Ligand SMILES: Nc1ncnc2c1ncn2[C@@H]1O[C@H](COP(=O)(O)OP(=O)(O)OP(=O)(O)O)[C@@H](O)[C@H]1O
């Protein structure tokens with residue numbers, strides 16, 4: 001059985017389960033379940049703290065895991081990212097009270113509070129900045145007010161938490177993260193069960209980002225229309241019963257669908273229909 005670690009709580013938990021459900025895997029009904037066997041798909045899921053997942057996978061006890069890139073890097077585990085999943089995106093940044101420092105290079109002699117001490121210590125060391133790093137579990141914004149640190153490094157999404165704590169962002173992001181699939185470094189590359197799992201997730205990503213577009217058009221205008229909907233490989237063009245007309249079917253990016261429909265209409269396409277793709281293997 002393929003053994004896969006999934007986040008049991010936090011920002012990554014619900015979207016990871018949703019993606020696996022869309023990929024056809026059984027998912028837990030009760031958030032307190034820690035292990036779930038999916039006999040039909042020959043997979044066993046272990047619901048673990050996202051920060052521990054790379055450690056389990058790196059140790060070889062589990063075959064694969066879904067966690068955040070930032071947590072993988074901070075863990076120092078012998079695991080690598082093999083697929084990006086497009087959710088759980090975040091920016092990890094430094095912040096201080098106004099007037100404390102204008103750039104990371106001015107952090108020398110200060111203390112930085114963070115929940116990712118490994119990532120922060122490496123970032124500072126790479127820049128030759130000699131600052132202390134103190135590890136806190138969460139709510140690190142308050143560390144400045146309480147005098148534990150002059151600087152914090154934390155996830156910033158809307159910036160509301162920083163503003164409320166009277167802090168401002170310093171320098172470029174330390175790291176941009178998203179949910180990723182991780183595997184032990186040195187694990188067999190083409191294990192069939194692993195490639196099948198990745199292909200299923202890839203199918204979900206494509207089904208989420210593309211739609212199927214169908215339309216009818218007079219044969220003499222089909223080349224112009226196909227220029228707008230080239231499909232992933234090549235669109236399907238079939239003759240219609242009405243002489244001189246063809247039907248075209250092609251995948252198009254979901255985010256561009258409305259504009260493409262407008263443009264198709266202008267070149268003479270009619271009966272333009274868009275449908276969702278529920279699953280695919282490309
Ligand atoms: N707004 C956010 N706050 C925190 N982490 C986020 C956010 N958006 C995405 N993430 C990502 O989620 C992962 C952190 O998940 P984790 O479960 O450890 O923390 P959390 O979502 O803050 O939950 P909690 O604080 O309740 O433990 C990281 O990979 C992080 O990049």
Ligand SMILES: O=P(O)(O)OC[C@H]1O[C@H](OP(=O)(O)OP(=O)(O)O)[C@H](O)[C@@H]1O
Pocket residue numbers: 137138139140141154155156157158159160161162
């Ligand atoms: O920029 P914002 O939109 O305000 O979001 C960022 C905040 O959200 C997260 O905290 P979370 O709610 O996970 O609490 P925690 O600090 O206890 O992890 C993160 O650690 C920041 O504090």
Ligand SMILES: [Mg+2]
Pocket residue numbers: 138
């Ligand atoms: Mg948090």
